[in-house]
Amino acid sequence: MLAEPTASSLSVRGRSVPRPRGGADPTPLSAARYWPRLLAVLAVLACVTRIPSFVHPVWNPDEGFLATQARMLADGGQLYEDVVDRKPPLLPWLYQGAFALFGDDSLVPLKILAIGAVFTTAVLLAALARRRWGDSAGCTAGILSVLLSIGLNPEDTQAAGFEVFMLPCTAAAMWCADRRRWGAAGLAVAAAFLTKQTGAAVLLPVLWLLWRSGAHRRALVRLTAGALTPVLVAALATTPTGFLFWTVTGSGAYASFTGSELHVLWRALINTGLLAVACAGVLQPVARVLRIARTGAADLWLWLGSSAAAVCLGFHFFGHYYLQLIPPLVLLATAALQILPRDWLPTALLTTACTCAFFLLWGLVAPRPELAHAARLATVIQTRTHPGDRVLVWGIHPETYWFADRTPASRFLTAGLLTNYSGGRNGPQVGEEYAVRGGWPTFRKEMTTHPPRLVVDDSRGKPYGVRHVEGLRRVLELGGYQRGGVVGGAVVYVRVGVG
Numbered sequence: 001m002l003a004e005p006t007a008s009s010l011s012v013r014g015r016s017v018p019r020p021r022g023g024a025d026p027t028p029l030s031a032a033r034y035w036p037r038l039l040a041v042l043a044v045l046a047c048v049t050r051i052p053s054f055v056h057p058v059w060n061p062d063e064g065f066l067a068t069q070a071r072m073l074a075d076g077g078q079l080y081e082d083v084v085d086r087k088p089p090l091l092p093w094l095y096q097g098a099f100a101l102f103g104d105d106s107l108v109p110l111k112i113l114a115i116g117a118v119f120t121t122a123v124l125l126a127a128l129a130r131r132r133w134g135d136s137a138g139c140t141a142g143i144l145s146v147l148l149s150i151g152l153n154p155e156d157t158q159a160a161g162f163e164v165f166m167l168p169c170t171a172a173a174m175w176c177a178d179r180r181r182w183g184a185a186g187l188a189v190a191a192a193f194l195t196k197q198t199g200a201a202v203l204l205p206v207l208w209l210l211w212r213s214g215a216h217r218r219a220l221v222r223l224t225a226g227a228l229t230p231v232l233v234a235a236l237a238t239t240p241t242g243f244l245f246w247t248v249t250g251s252g253a254y255a256s257f258t259g260s261e262l263h264v265l266w267r268a269l270i271n272t273g274l275l276a277v278a279c280a281g282v283l284q285p286v287a288r289v290l291r292i293a294r295t296g297a298a299d300l301w302l303w304l305g306s307s308a309a310a311v312c313l314g315f316h317f318f319g320h321y322y323l324q325l326i327p328p329l330v331l332l333a334t335a336a337l338q339i340l341p342r343d344w345l346p347t348a349l350l351t352t353a354c355t356c357a358f359f360l361l362w363g364l365v366a367p368r369p370e371l372a373h374a375a376r377l378a379t380v381i382q383t384r385t386h387p388g389d390r391v392l393v394w395g396i397h398p399e400t401y402w403f404a405d406r407t408p409a410s411r412f413l414t415a416g417l418l419t420n421y422s423g424g425r426n427g428p429q430v431g432e433e434y435a436v437r438g439g440w441p442t443f444r445k446e447m448t449t450h451p452p453r454l455v456v457d458d459s460r461g462k463p464y465g466v467r468h469v470e471g472l473r474r475v476l477e478l479g480g481y482q483r484g485g486v487v488g489g490a491v492v493y494v495r496v497g498v499g
Helices: 030-047 061-074 089-104 108-133 135-148 160-179 182-195 197-212 216-238 242-248 261-278 280-292 298-313 318-337 344-365 369-384 399-406 439-449 470-478
Strands: 392-393 452-459 479-488 491-497
Touching: 030 135, 030 318, 030 344, 061 089, 061 399, 089 108, 089 160, 089 182, 108 135, 108 160, 108 261, 108 318, 135 318, 135 344, 160 197, 160 318, 182 197, 197 216, 197 318, 197 452, 242 392, 261 280, 261 318, 261 344, 280 318, 280 439, 298 470, 344 399, 344 452, 369 392, 369 399, 369 452, 369 479, 369 491, 392 399, 439 470, 452 470, 452 479, 470 479
Parallel strands: 392 452
Antiparallel strands: 452 491, 479 491
16 A cells, blocks of 8 residues: 655645545446446546537647658658658557558547547546545546636547547556556656657656655656666667657747747737636636645646646647646645645536636637638649649648648648748748758758649748748749649649659
């Protein structure tokens, strides 16, 4: 039997507050009554809150990027060689596996897996809360986790993207560390990192729990081995130098604050405000307890702090980054609600349910003009090319390749990799000189060796278009491309002299 974690002790105005239950795990009989009901509730909530994800075939460019990557991998491409992105390999492999099993013309299997990821995160948080504060706390944490999981722009929360699949790994790391299963905790940290680099932020609270447990050096060895082994295996399964470059060292210009500072700060304020609206029901209890109590939940505060640092890393502040804050916020709110008067709990749950309903409705009715544009462009590409032709879409919406079912002419699926235009960054650090290292020589070689039949400049007036990028103009001139029409502001160039 494990001793109760000191991180979850509470005191109010200097007085100790007894917790609802001890640190021992519940008896099998109690678990047999408790978990089936809670699991059913969480499963229903997870399905309902993610209904909007099925409204559109693709929700954001990340899904389009992953879907296109998966097709390239299935056609024999090698990750970090001729299939590249600034992300770890776990999710591209997951998409590839789902396509192999269910076909590559729909993301529905991935959307169903995303429901499973939300459900799993909620269950793990419920187990953590129940172990520390009792049955009611477990229910509270699980329900809050699901309700808050859609508390941002639907484009960020309804996509089967990196953060959605990263969160169950981070929650699993804390669940294992709370039970002193250090090898398993290390494996969960590795899985979080291999889903998205910022998932490694959970290592800080895991290390704190290891230190507070008084574990011996052997425990640290197990944690380290568990965390490093899967990463090394993934590096060897791809290519070590490519893995290191694309996941760690190759994003210097991308992870820079310079360029479009006001635009980036405005995005940060908007997404922070959206999350604050979603969390209105839980932020007040946390703030109230901070004024009157010393929670002592150091691991949870470290988890929140390291997650906040991860959100800021790279200075882009995309909405889906903020999903990483939800699990520690849920547990901190659950802890606060255990020491506040009983009427705080229904108020918090009702408020969170109302804000969840707002974001759910938003997801059901929100228009997707960029998706409609990509679909129109894909139709034009299909009518002007043959299935075996290569095409180049010079833009930031790789889902166009997937819609058109055409092979990308380059490993660089977005113009951002060759210009540093990323997520609206349109200041001085956009241009060929800010491309990923070695990108332009590789790109020119690709255009010469396997010239695309069609080139689409989908910049639509943004600073990475043909008239701003000399390297792309030279590719078009040397390849014999002529302007062949305009589709919704995107300019189509056709290679002449090709039957």
